[in-house]
Amino acid sequence: MSITYLEAIREAQAVALRDDPRVFIYGQDVAAFGGAFKATKNLAREFPGRVFDAPISEDAMIGMAVGAAVEGLRPIVEMQFADFSTAGFNQIVNQAATLFWRTKIPCSLTVRLPFGGTSGSGPFHSQSLETIYAHYPGLIVMTPATVEDAYSMLIAAVAIDDPVIFCEHKFLYYHLKAEALPSEALPVGKARIAREGRDLTIVAYSAMVHEALAAAAELAPEGWQIEVVDLRTVKPLDTDTVMASVARTGRLLCVGEAWPWGGVTAEVIARVASEGFGLLDVPPQRLNAKDTPIPYHPNLWAAHRPTARAIAVAARKMLRQ
């Protein structure tokens, strides 16, 4: 038996619905249809009265979820694509994210964002929006890279008393498979060493973890041992694990699929430069998508986002310094 990243997300929601009567799911086409990506397949049937189709009203979808959270429920809101969450942006950042701080009422609410690039999806079905959410106080931003994490982190997200932006990568939906679902998980908020090495640390998250691992594999025959850190959540950001890795390797390359200005990679490098300056043997570097909308054509798309090859090139440069 094997299970995909997407199936893990479905299973996690099934577990959440089963174990906690306060959980419900709200999103466009999530009920009978099972969602645009089938992430809620059969859940409406298995859990009658717990899965609801929403109108195309992202603002009201989040508002409704906040109201339900105030009443002690634990809504999971599916955005059909992360890109459309901009239409619910105001309610996420000003309503959900401020509620606890203003009123002491925790706002337990999970917003599932199918995000990230896939070939041919173009400017409005490919975006990586973790940065804009992580910038706002009051939100937790998860970016699982593995089937296991997709599963256990989503279960954790629903259990957390704060609003969680759950960034699930569409590229991993079908591509990524695991043998079985995990029974144990790393704590939320902790980064993971995805591969050990001692020559260079690549910090990545979500789909880029796999590009980083592929780059590490490419560099291994050349004698380089690359350590890959999977951030898992980008807010809070586990600076300690990153720093400990850099302490071992002395070299830091940070990779993100989002746009270059002011994202996860900038935050990681700024933290390491401030707090772990002495650990760095060479200048820390980063690799992001290009500073344009995400192109539709596969040729352009492949050049727009960081790839294993680009990572390997960057890493080699740093290793030779």
Next chain:
Amino acid sequence: MSITYLEAIREAQAVALRDDPRVFIYGQDVAAFGGAFKATKNLAREFPGRVFDAPISEDAMIGMAVGAAVEGLRPIVEMQFADFSTAGFNQIVNQAATLFWRTKIPCSLTVRLPFGGTSGSGPFHSQSLETIYAHYPGLIVMTPATVEDAYSMLIAAVAIDDPVIFCEHKFLYYHLKAEALPSEALPVGKARIAREGRDLTIVAYSAMVHEALAAAAELAPEGWQIEVVDLRTVKPLDTDTVMASVARTGRLLCVGEAWPWGGVTAEVIARVASEGFGLLDVPPQRLNAKDTPIPYHPNLWAAHRPTARAIAVAARKMLRQ
């Protein structure tokens, strides 16, 4: 005669309206009333048929402006507060910011965002949103710190063929005065050395430039010569000027009023760490607002954002290293 930052903004719009028949202004209460802050005072009277009141429809306000830009006009949209631009966020980042890249049609459009904290304004009338806009490709983000820049950069913004997010700081509106309006200006996109020094570089923008200057003044009697770099625009970010300053001082402290995760300060430090690592004598540091909504009470507000005092404390620490 003296002129305030706010008056400079009004004058700049008058100049734009006078010199270019394609310019018009659209915003809530901007016509007869002259805007919530009086930034468009008398403009409707002086320029009949060029200043229009908008309904409370931020999404449609930006959409309308994009349509007008497609037709070759040069709209200036006033948001009543930057905070409310989240309701027009989708049109800014997905419509205006992508238009040129997708269609070759430049989208000349200026969105004026009265932003930043003032005492007593609370979580929804104090936000600094430059980071979320700068993150998206396709936008220019200006953050003038002086009366002169407020004037000349706004004139430039309207003349630019791309969408400009013009972040005008409400704290500076009445506080900041100049003797006269400038006839010359630094090019847009270039940072400015606001104060020369050789011991430490403080990079700041908008209201924080003045806190940095005050900190520099506080440190001068102690024998420290602090250089203050005013970024002026945060996207594009003038890395060269920052780097040249750090080359002189060897020390970098970056100050922003926005939330700490992933903002201007992270971007600046990441760039300097990557490209100017060798220039740094001590770890670069940054200072931002706290990672909570902006508090209402003056006591909390004063502690939430960086102040001259906090900057001086941080700078002293770095200078002693």
Next chain:
Amino acid sequence: MFDTVLDASVVGETDRLRELHLSAYRFMLQARLLDEKLASLYRAGKIHGGVFLSRGQEALSVAIGVSLRKTDVFAPLIRDSAGRLAFGETILDSLQTCLGSALGPMRGRDGNVHRGKPREGYLAMISHLGAMISVVNGTLFARRFKGVKDVVGVTCIGDGGTATGAFHEALNQAAVEKLPLVLVVANNQYAYSTPNDREFACADLTDRAVGYGITPHSVDGTDLTACLDVVGRAVAQARRGEGPQLVVASLLRLCGHGEHDDAGYIDPKKKNSPLGRDCLKVAEDILLNRQWADATEMAVWRNEALRIIETTVARVQREPAPDPFAEHWTAISTRDLRETHDELGV
């Protein structure tokens, strides 16, 4: 808080109406006097930030408060001082918030009209107009989900706020979900300085109701009796399961948008029209005409309210301001997930 007794005898009905009016009037009076106090504190520089008053909108607002039960949901907006009091907010809560007391419900974190106690069904508005409506939907949805019956949720918006996308999405959502929502629109003719004709182009805002499949109600917002009747009816209909209700009241704001604003843009013709009547004065006339109260009683109520306000102000002014060093500088509740990264430790 009163419930509509539907099959009362005529005498009982008159008694009920009298009680309702008297209660409503006293809340209106309190609200007006509290507002006046806030205005004077503002002018004296004792209040930081803005002060937004309800002058002219008390009859409409109070009708909401007295039509609701403690177990209902209420998300007031900026001009609802009367409705807040009638729904159960204390003058203390209000003053603590406006004066930024650390002991108040918002602990100095948020101010003026941005207050509430969500756990008590009393939501704390954010500034973004329209944004509270779907939140009320969510509370009503949740109560139905939990099997709680007999609940109504009311929220308010101005004429200007009806132009927001949030208004539309939320009303539509309430209609699709058949939620017991009552949305009360206070059409005070202006959104800040902008007159109705730059805000919308329908003949009347009630014309929107049919487009959502919800029930419209119109009311003269200066007339307490009409407000109690119409708002009370809308709340009762929602409670009976007749789905969302839209109440549109016509009135005029008899003050500036905030206390910084002299409202010079308000058309004198409107001020001199029936719209410009002071609803408090109208309510007084109603009580006097029906002999439900006399001037002496009213004076007693006024003095009582003034006394409470004054003593509460004095009390709150002695309360501690929030202390930034004692403050928990985190926006999330989960301790383990707070960002541990601390800039410079300064």
Next chain:
Amino acid sequence: MFDTVLDASVVGETDRLRELHLSAYRFMLQARLLDEKLASLYRAGKIHGGVFLSRGQEALSVAIGVSLRKTDVFAPLIRDSAGRLAFGETILDSLQTCLGSALGPMRGRDGNVHRGKPREGYLAMISHLGAMISVVNGTLFARRFKGVKDVVGVTCIGDGGTATGAFHEALNQAAVEKLPLVLVVANNQYAYSTPNDREFACADLTDRAVGYGITPHSVDGTDLTACLDVVGRAVAQARRGEGPQLVVASLLRLCGHGEHDDAGYIDPKKKNSPLGRDCLKVAEDILLNRQWADATEMAVWRNEALRIIETTVARVQREPAPDPFAEHWTAISTRDLRETHDELGV
């Protein structure tokens, strides 16, 4: 593109109608055949990303295209292949975009339905539903500002898209500004899989018009004659200065949401109802019944369209794909203000 001639004689009117129908039919046919080609290219793996078809919606869409002038504004949505062609888009533009040719209007940067030539009044939609309406408002506002007269702007939305805040803000804006906007709602009964009753609760979407103060029109979207009549009338009214118009058409999407979708959720009752009629077939019957065309002519037109499509596909398939190394990787037009910072220079 035809203009309504209002005071034509009866004979002239019949001629005009015949011309209009013939022209419309041929665009519908082209659109249908082009769609079928796209579907087969998609199945053959020649098209990256999604393919969204217009099957069942051609009569409504074409009515827009033929009612507009070259100098008007059109912002089509996903199911407007017929209207696009009628407005003047070439089959080449369409195929270049869908196949990602570097020579196409979108240069491989954007794909499928996200195409347009804004300088020609033909806007390129973004995906976010509702977002194009206010952009059309802006073009109309700008033309009025520049003194250009006699312009109409049409844009389209689905039943599902009417639930967006953007829809509301833009319709209201158009009404306040009295813009010559025609918003055409294709109520194909579903938003993706979601049926009308989970999208809105009004009896009919035209009920929304009065709430904006704009003129409603209803039409049977399967009937070409009705569509030409109603859409043509709405466009003419907008052109005459009667303000925004809302056209709501009833029909059924006769395909999946995209070509990945088998549309298994569509109620067979709807399919078998008049809503489920194929508008192309209905149009053919109209032409045959009125003896405006015979089967032979139709076969000629079909073959002609097929030939153009096939040769265009062959041509586009030989065109270069975009080259990432030749690409200008910048999203802004001002050269001096491009970010000069280059990561690693890799």
